[in-house]
Amino acid sequence: LAKTTQPISMDSYEGQEVNITCSHNxxxxxxxxxxxxxxxxxxxxxxxxxxxxxxxxxxxxxFIPADRKSSTLSxxxxxxxxxxxxxxxxxxxxxxxxxxxxxxxxxxxKP
Amino acid sequence: DAGITxxxxxxxxxxxxxxxxxxxxxxxxRYMYWYRQDPGHGLRLIHYSYGVKDTDKGEVSDGxxxxxxxxxxxxxxxxxxxxxxxxxxxxxxxxxxGLAAYNEQFFGPGTRLTVL
Numbered sequence: 679l680a681k682t683t684q685p686i687s688m689d690s691y692e693g694q695e696v697n698i699t700c701s702h703n704x705x706x707x708x709x710x711x712x713x714x715x716x717x718x719x720x721x722x723x724x725x726x727x728x729x730x731x732x733x734x735x736x737x738x739x740x741f742i743p744a745d746r747k748s749s750t751l752s753x754x755x756x757x758x759x760x761x762x763x764x765x766x767x768x769x770x771x772x773x774x775x776x777x778x779x780x781x782x783x784x785x786x787x788k789p
Numbered sequence: 790d791a792g793i794t795x796x797x798x799x800x801x802x803x804x805x806x807x808x809x810x811x812x813x814x815x816x817x818x819r820y821m822y823w824y825r826q827d828p829g830h831g832l833r834l835i836h837y838s839y840g841v842k843d844t845d846k847g848e849v850s851d852g853x854x855x856x857x858x859x860x861x862x863x864x865x866x867x868x869x870x871x872x873x874x875x876x877x878x879x880x881x882x883x884x885x886x887g888l889a890a891y892n893e894q895f896f897g898p899g900t901r902l903t904v905l
Contacts (some may be wrong), residue, residue: 684903712893721879721896722832765831775883776822776847779831 679729682766687784696753698783700766703747710771711742716763716782725764726751727771753785761787793818793897795880801903808867810900812880814860821863821883822847822894823855823873832879840861870904877901 683701690696702711710729714722726733728740728749739752753760761780769775792815800806812821820839824832824847834847836855844855852874854866867874880897 719899721881721897722894722897724893727893776834776837777832778848779824779833780830781831 682705682780684764684766684780684783686781687786689786689788690756691788692757693755696756696760696785696787698751698753698766698785699748700751701748702766705746705768708712708770709768711740711746712767712769712777713738713740713751714767714779715772716765718762722765722779729771744784754786756785758787758789761785793880793895795878795897795900797900798898799872799901801905803905804871805869807837808870808902808904809904810865810878810880812863812865812897814863814882815825816882816884816895817860818882818884818895819860820883821857822883823853823863823865824879824881825849825876826879827876835878836867867902870902872904875902875904 682726710727711727712727716722720740724739726735726738728742729741741750763784765779765782767777794813796811822837823835825835826832833849835849835853836844836847838844838857841860843855844857856864878900881894883894
């Protein structure tokens, strides 16, 4: 499984755009990039997934450069409720696939 | 939210006692997982199931066993609990959506286990 590296923590203020970058230098050809969000005392929740270029949904955008060795999760105009841990995962996109979580990035949004 | 419940939600037990955690789903998903999460760490996979009576080991399976006799229930057993098994345990489920391969997992609320 491809190893991921992401910042341990980030601070932001309400209304700002937050970009969290994840490095995955040994990503395999058929690996996908997936981000999960975890609030305190809750299980992780899927945010977004992509293979290349840009993916956008109602929650976030995911930017993946051509070499796919990194990816950036972009959260537009964060609010206090976006304070959470964000995990970047890389692996095969198969139902029943095992997920490998790293340490994640702890995002603190301040008023 | 996906229909996943875990029981109990909190448990305190003593070293050497057996403990069983239950995960129950109402989504009829084929795949079920047990993870543990320790302070400052991400989740680590203990065991998973790809169907009734079909299970396999994950990254940290030592000291744990699982059973799945029905689609909706996945049990995690600590045969003889140790203090190192104090953790928060999460159950997750997933399935194939139509013709698309998709690996989104839906997580339960977690069980906080303390072994004294």
